[in-house]
Amino acid sequence: MSEDIKMLTDIESLSGSLAQRVYQSLREAILAMVYPPGSVLKKNVICEQLGVSRSPVAEAIARLAAEGLVDVIPQSATRVSCFSMEEIREASFLREALECAAVETVAMQRSDEQLAKLTRNVRLQEMLVEDRDYAEFYKADEEFHGLIMEFTGFPGVSSVAATVSLQLKRVRMLLLPEEGRPAETIKEHRAILDAIRDQDPAAAQAAMKAHLRMLIPRLLPLEKEHAEYFRSR
Template sequence: MPPNAERDLSPYVLPDIRKLKGSLAQRVYETLRAAILAMELPPDTLLKKQEICAQLGVSRSPVTEAITKLAGEGLVEVVPQSGSRVTRFSMPEIREGAFLREAIELAAVARVATGRTDEQLSELNRNLRLQSLCLEDRDEAGFYREDQRMHDLIFEFTGYPKLTAIAVSGWVQVNRARRLLLPIPGRSHQAFEEHCQIIEAIQQRDPEKARNAMLKHLRDLVERLEPLRQSRPDLFD
């Protein structure tokens, strides 16, 4: 797709927000954000407020508030006299986010490996089993969800409640780009093997081994994104 070519929102049906909690603006925000991160609303999708209002059954005010919040995260670009559209991927932003996430998560996994409890290890192993079941069922969305859950658990088990929010904020562009890799044959299985090595190091209470396993896992992700910029230029700046 050539530069600035816009995709229409209409082929994608937004889910029912009545099942979500929070204010209308928060529910609209969460719905649009989830669709953007899942690549259901890919880069250059034009976000027409009137259409979003009609699909979700809300007024313009919560939609405007949600789009403003998404723009603050770098997921949406507000174009004067043209509306709003989902941003393209930016490799500099992806590298910066990966740098931040690496610094935080290497420290987190080392801490968890040093001080984990048997209950925490059981929960991590349970998560691995769910990942394996998703792979068996060829459930990419489910694997992605459990993959993210594993990382969230590691942050949670550090005992530092603010870490997750910091990581999510810094990782948002990488998190979106990750969805480009899951359809690549063998990538999900390789990611699962990397997860197994991380959890094995935590089980062995070996912080250095845990750091090295996590480092390989995170750096492989960014390295695999580089070729996609060449093969899918329509998605990147």
């Protein structure tokens, strides 16, 4: 008997309302491919696995559906949404729009302290790659982008970008860190950083655009390598 134990992070370790915790737990599981694209989510199973009733999971699933992570088939089932190259392109477009606007703004109005934080972050990235600690590098990478958006002064930019980039974040899990790519990534980050240092908005935007556009080409092969995760049409 394959007991098929899908591991959900225990909601005890999270804060906020029950529904909020269930949402975080499910979201994490989906992003980590614990529930692969196409797999069905059963409310009852989740209820007893987390030890809660159907109300909070219903709310959590509603939020996930609103964000496009799951597809709810009315009166029938709810399954983790499959990838589609179109959605990925769209998410990429949205992300580019937001992050380019952010970096343009930051390049214009940055403070010295903000520049220092970004510089420190890039140095950290370099150290982590030297140490081959790719997991931590990934986190530092995300933090770099997060810092830039935070420095616009608009806290919502970061969260909106995170929401529209969810699909990207998920599909990115399929990419193993190719040897050499982190070094390239850091170079691109440095180019962005330099433009921010020089307070050159146009250069910053161009550097960010070039950086973000590196992703799609690396994603393209996945459609055939992992066809099972992609929507058939």
